[in-house]
Amino acid sequence: MKNPVWLAxxxxxxxxxxxxxxxSMGAGLTHTEMISCAGLAHGSRKTFSMLRMIEGEGPLVLQLFAPDEVTLFEGARRALSRSSFDAISINMACPMPKVTKKGAGSSLLERPETAAAMVRALTPLGLPVWAKTRKPPPASSMDTLSFSGMLLEAGASHVCIHGRTPAQKYGGRADRDAVVRSAKAFPGMIAASGDIFSVDDTLGLFGEGCSAVFVARGALKDPFLIPATLHRCGFPVDERLLAPELDTRLDLITSLGERMLQEEGEKTAVVLLKRLLSGMFKGFSGASRFRKALFETTDWRGMSEAFEECRSSERGELCDRREVS
Ligand SMILES: Cc1cc2nc3c(=O)[nH]c(=O)nc-3n(C[C@H](O)[C@H](O)[C@H](O)COP(=O)(O)O)c2cc1C
Structure with a gap:
């Protein structure tokens, strides 16, 4: 891995x-979305389409969810017959009822034997087996430390711990101490997830022994958090990403939009671009007006026209005028 700052x-x-x-922002590794093994086992076209990757990607981790080792193995086998990945991560973290009701995701925190059997089931496939977990609920038979230790004992080569319980979903604070206790007990094997919103959040976790961080909402809020973090950690970073000029931001979003249009289609492109816009266009005069105009667009044409208009207005001069008017 090029570096330990990863996209969750x-x-x-x-x-x-x-x-x-x-x-391109520097993430040392990325993950697929979580992919249903039941969907793969049933031959769902939509699920299979989630295995797609494009040229230039990697290292890439395949994330799977399943309720048991049999379904998991079948899903993984089918996935690997279609695409190649650098590791497989088992989702033991998703708190959403549509996943937990079926016995997958974070409900596995309460079925440790099944969780361990799932790790063991994948090891014959020859790829590193990872798990993404959470802090178990207070009434569970195992705590964060014993659960992560059990997964490593079963053959997982890396465990990512999100320091929130399933009941917390994405609210409240992640329990960083619980994650760090595991990181100290299993050096080099534990990555941290949860509340990684600043460079200092990552530096603190590395300082306490975490081997990697999974940047999640922090990357959506500010995509430039990843290069800023890498720079502070001493990794080489494209200088243009450290204090990005408006032109650089426009270049990045335009090429992302064009690629999305080609790879994922216009509807998805517009939705996803809107998730990244706020973080990419802030801190310059007229930014909020510009973002508002972009949020009102419903198609790529409208968006790309707004980008070009902004670009041709001398680094946002037009955006300034819009704000004034
Ligand atoms: C919109 C959204 C989708 C997510 N999807 C997944 C997923 O597919 N698999 C997974 O293991 N975690 C998923 N997560 C959890 C994140 O990977 C991460 O663990 C969590 O957001 C905590 O990190 P944060 O507080 O820094 O955002 C998702 C989180 C969000 C907000």
């Missing part, structure tokens, strides 16, 4: 174009 799996977001975009 994000359902509905980490499509091939988005992954390539964050790779």
């Amino acid at each position: 799996p994000l359902a509905g977001i980490t499509t091939p174009s988005v992954r390539l975009f964050f790779k």
Whole structure:
């Protein structure tokens, strides 16, 4: 791995174009969205389409969810017959009822034997087996430390811990101490997830022994967080990404939009671009007006016209005028 600042799996977001975009931001590794093994086992076209990758991607981790080791193995086998990945991550973290009700995601925190059997089931496939977990609920038979230790014992080569319980979903604070206790007990094997919104959040976690960080909402809020973090950690970074000029931002979003249009289609492109716009266009005069105009557009044509208009207005002069008017 080029570096330990990684893009987390994000359902509905980490499509091939988005992954390539964050790779260009410097992310050392990216993940697919979580992919249903039941969908793969049933031959669902939509599920299979989520295995697609595009040229230039990688390292790429396939994330799968399943309720048991049999379904998991079948899904993984089918996925690997279609595409190649650098590791497989088992989702033991998703708190959403549509996933947990079926026995997958974070409900596995309460079925440790099944969780361990799932890790063991994948090891014969010959790829590194990873798990993404959460802090178990207070009444569970295992705590964060013993659960992560059990997965490593079963053969996982890396475990990412999101320091929130399933009941917290994405609210409240992630329990960083719980993650760090595992990182100290299993050096080099534990990545941290949860509340990584600043360079200092990552530096603190590395300082306490975490081997990698999974940047999630922080990357959506500010895509330039990844290069800023890498720079502070001493990794080489494209200088243009450190204090990006408006022109650089426009170049990046335009090429991302064009790739999305080609790879994921216009509807997805417009939705995903809107998720990234706020973070990419802030901190210059007229930014909020510009963002508002972009949010009102419903197609790529409108968006690309707004980008070009902004570009041709001498670094946002037009945006300034819009704000004044
Ligand atoms: C929109 C969204 C989609 C997510 N999808 C996945 C997923 O597919 N697989 C997974 O393991 N975690 C998923 N997560 C959890 C994130 O990877 C991450 O663990 C979580 O957001 C905590 O990090 P943060 O507080 O820095 O955002 C998702 C989170 C969000 C907000």
